[in-house]
Amino acid sequence: MQIAAGGVTLDGISYTYNANDCSVGDLDGDGEYEIVLKWNPSNSHDNAHTGYTGNIYLDAYKLNGTHLWRIDFGKNIRAGTHYTQFIVYDLDGHGKAEVACNIADGTRDGTNVVIGNPNTDYRNSEGYILTGPEFLTVFNGRSSKAMATVNFVPDRGTVASWGDNYAHRIDRFIAAVAYVDGRRPSLIMGRGYYTRLVQTAWDWRNENLTRRWTFDSLSSTPGNSKYFGQGNHQMSIADVDGDGKDEICNGASAIYDNGRGLYTNGKGHGDALHMTDIDSDRPGQEVWQCYEDVTSYEQNGLALHDGKTGGFLCGIPTTGDIGRAMAADIDPRHKGLEVWGASGGLHNCKGIEIAPNPSSMNFGIWWDGDLSRELLDGTKLDKWDYSRNASTRLFTFYQHAGATDSNGSKANPGLVADLLGDWRE
Structure with a gap:
């Protein structure tokens, strides 16, 4: 390079x-x-x-x-x-x-x-x-x-409208791609999540960039103010209502495909979320989420909620700022995905504790071609041995070619992807 x-x-x-x-x-x-x-x-x-x-x-x-x-x-x-x-x-x-x-x-x-x-x-x-x-x-x-x-869109406006006067919160950007019309991709650009939350959908057609809609928690639209502070460091995209059109999940809130608010459960900001069909016994998708502010989440700083309604399904009682949440199928003896985080043990998708907490809780990765997922945290690649309730180290990247992770405490790789099409990432 x-x-x-x-x-x-x-x-x-x-x-x-x-x-x-x-x-x-x-x-x-x-x-x-x-x-x-x-x-x-x-x-x-x-x-x-x-x-x-x-x-x-x-x-x-x-x-x-x-x-x-x-x-x-x-x-x-x-x-x-x-x-x-x-x-x-x-x-x-x-x-x-x-x-x-x-x-x-x-x-x-x-x-x-x-x-x-x-x-x-x-x-x-x-x-x-x-x-x-x-x-x-x-x-x-x-x-x-x-x-x-x-x-x-949106522009900065007044810096203080984002929650402070020194640009900590104003310059928090996120981005994704969603099929909000069910047929063609739209670019979703977001700004803000600690306080004011704004997301805009853009269409790129015939070499023209046009705005489809903007959602703003600070707008006068009835109900939008409830979305203030209800966003994560990331957004996930999924068709949560089965109509063929994508919605935008922000963690404690979701935006409908037409740019209107779908729901917010009021649990506040979080550092990580995982959204997929976590519980295969239930219709639709679920969101496994960690939360930051105990006054907002009240009891369960790690919680599973319905991706369509935001309704609570199960959780792990915690105190304080919970900085990590992970969901992956690492134990084939249990239906659905297993869930865990920075507090409590390893739980099945029904909220029942099944083992001690795996220490790796950052990324899932399809590494060895089997049907269970492996775990990547920083430069350490582990496999959960469910027979021993313990992790086995598969590979340590920093021991090879001086490989390091990125972005401080987030400890992420540049990319995890199946680039070659062999079902291994």
Whole structure:
């Protein structure tokens, strides 16, 4: 790979670059995936921390390592886990994937064309970017040429309307793809979840980017205010009501396919969720979720709820901020998936404790080709041995080629995916 060159920030801090988050898509239509990789500077910051950062870059590579292009996001996009959520997907169904992302003045596409004003610098003395235009751009997957740019929705507005005055909460972005009309993909861009929660659906058709709908917990729409603070660090997409159209699950809330609120259970913000048919005895899908604020979740900081209604099904009594939740089929003796988290033991999908808690609770991975899932946490790959109620180490990535994980305490890989089609990730 072509590692991005480091530099020195305005306050004299040197930085280098590390490979970070990845996605895949068929960028050139040859039937094979390409990899889109984010280069993250060593001085990237969480939203809660002050400081300048180096630029963010996106690269594209063939699976044989051939470098295709590089996008430079410029100085007006701060580097950090929550700022740059890029989507790689065939958004118009023409057989080639596009790349979509939020950008700002000074972003340079892979054809060396600058979007917006290349000379403006909106960084304040603490490294935050609280002013200036914000855009949403769709890039050509093969060349990275910017094909369409629109104003990002929602804009910042008043910083305090997001819950603080220093941009901790305002710049919390999430993104996904959903088939909200049941036929073609839409781009879902989200901003905010600790307090104000906003999500916008965009359609990419005939090289035009148009807004389908916007949901805003701060709007005057009756009932929307109940969604204030009812979002996770991520969203999951699923057709929860069986009508062939996707809904957007935010953890303690969900947005209907038409952009209206579907439900909120009022349990508040959480760090992790898993949404699928967890309990095969029940119709539809379920959500396994951890929660942060005990005054909101009241008793069960780990809980399973109905994906269509938000109704409580079972849970694990806890206290305090529960930072991890995991759901995977790791014990074939029990129907459905097993669930666990940062408190309590391993439970079946009915909420019955069946074993002590597996220490790995970050990612599931189909590693060895059998019908049970393996567990990935940081650089450690484990398999749950249900006969012993204990984990067995399969592989330790940091012992090979100096492999490391990304994004601090989140300890995630760049990507987990079956790239080659052999039912192993």
